[in-house]
Amino acid sequence: xxxxxxxxxxxxxxxxxxxxxxxxxxxxxxxxxxxxxxxxxxxxxxxxxxxxxxxxxxxxxxxxxxxxxxxxxxxxxxxxxxxxxxxxxxxxxxxxxxxxxxxxxxxxxxxxxxxxxxxxxxxxxxxxxxxxxxxxxxxxxxxxxxxxxxxxxxx
Amino acid sequence: xxxxxxxxxxxxxxxxxxxxxxxxxxxxxxxxxxxxxxxxxxxxxxxxxxxxxxxxxxxxxxxxxxxxxxxxxxxxxxxxxxxxxxxxxxxxxxxxxxxxxxxxxxxxxxxxxxxxxxxxxxxxxxxxxxxxxxxxxxxxxxxxxxxxxxxxxxx
Numbered sequence: 001x002x003x004x005x006x007x008x009x010x011x012x013x014x015x016x017x018x019x020x021x022x023x024x025x026x027x028x029x030x031x032x033x034x035x036x037x038x039x040x041x042x043x044x045x046x047x048x049x050x051x052x053x054x055x056x057x058x059x060x061x062x063x064x065x066x067x068x069x070x071x072x073x074x075x076x077x078x079x080x081x082x083x084x085x086x087x088x089x090x091x092x093x094x095x096x097x098x099x100x101x102x103x104x105x106x107x108x109x110x111x112x113x114x115x116x117x118x119x120x121x122x123x124x125x126x127x128x129x130x131x132x133x134x135x136x137x138x139x140x141x142x143x144x145x146x147x148x149x150x151x152x153x154x155x
Numbered sequence: 156x157x158x159x160x161x162x163x164x165x166x167x168x169x170x171x172x173x174x175x176x177x178x179x180x181x182x183x184x185x186x187x188x189x190x191x192x193x194x195x196x197x198x199x200x201x202x203x204x205x206x207x208x209x210x211x212x213x214x215x216x217x218x219x220x221x222x223x224x225x226x227x228x229x230x231x232x233x234x235x236x237x238x239x240x241x242x243x244x245x246x247x248x249x250x251x252x253x254x255x256x257x258x259x260x261x262x263x264x265x266x267x268x269x270x271x272x273x274x275x276x277x278x279x280x281x282x283x284x285x286x287x288x289x290x291x292x293x294x295x296x297x298x299x300x301x302x303x304x305x306x307x308x309x310x
Contacts, residue, residue, distance in 0.1 A: 002235070003232050004230070004233070007229075008201075008226060008227040008228075008229070009225075010225040016209075020197050024189060024191060024192075026193065026201060034177070034179060038181065040201070040202040040206035041273060042176075044203075044274050044277075045160070046195070046198055047197075048195070050163060050194075050198065051196070054183075058169065069165065070165040071164050071165070073162050073163075078273070083270060083271055084273050085276045118196060118199075118238045119240070121238035122281045122282055124281070125281065126278075126280065127277055
């Protein structure tokens with residue numbers, strides 16, 4: 001899958017129907033009354049978080065971590081001026097499972113951020129990303145960390 | 156809307172449920188059998204095209220162009236190596252309407268690409284975008300142009 005394409009057709013106002021490969025459809029809008037539509041900037045944020053979510057899941061499995069739950073919360077803060085892109089993006093990974101190792105999670109996030117995540121790679125020069133992660137063993141024991149860990153990032 | 160957020164929850168494999176504001180939902184996957192899901196890189200491309208589609212529609216209206224139809228075809232070619240981001244993106248705008256002026260379309264695309272489109276602004280340093288546009292009056296008269304027009308881009 002080295003090539004991806006989509007076709008957008010305006011319906012009315014700023015409402016567009018989008019068709020991706022094999023007829024998968026999604027609706028775009030920028031109005032207040034969104035219905036089932038999304039704004040382009042929402043989809044961008046979902047793309048970014050989805051990209052790193054898949055990387056992290058895949059890399060944790062390679063490291064034989066038994067992931068029972070993976071959640072990502074992503075939040076983007078836009079500039080006031082045009083172009084009103086995200087000047088800051090906050091990513092919070094939550095990994096749940098028995099005996100999940102902190103170093104394995106840290107490594108998965110690092111490989112995603114530095115090597116694999118294609119969306120991250122395209123915005124690296126422009127957007128500042130703040131990353132935290134939580135590890136929970138499902139028995140109420142939950143710890144929160146900032147990425148990168150200080151040992152990898154002495155300034 | 157200076158802040159946007161989303162929450163992703165893994166279901167199984169690389170299949171994630173995503174919830175954006177007010178419960179709007181979308182599904183992410185990276186498998187062959189996509190169902191109604193999208194890949195992160197598909198959503199990224201939709202975000203990029205949607206962003207500039209809305210700009211162009213809005214700017215054409217400001218210029219009193221009577222747009223009867225607006226379509227955007229977007230195609231992204233990924234790198235072979237990791238991170239496999241889009242090294243080239245092809246955007247093709249198709250504007251249909253009576254007496255649509257070429258210079259108005261050119262200007263709308265330029266303002267979007269250089270000033271307004273937030274997604275474009277985030278990837279400017281990384282991705283090469285190739286742009287063409289077609290103007291049709293709906294009576295079989297259709298002309299295709301390359302953006303930017305040479306007069307604005309003498310090298």
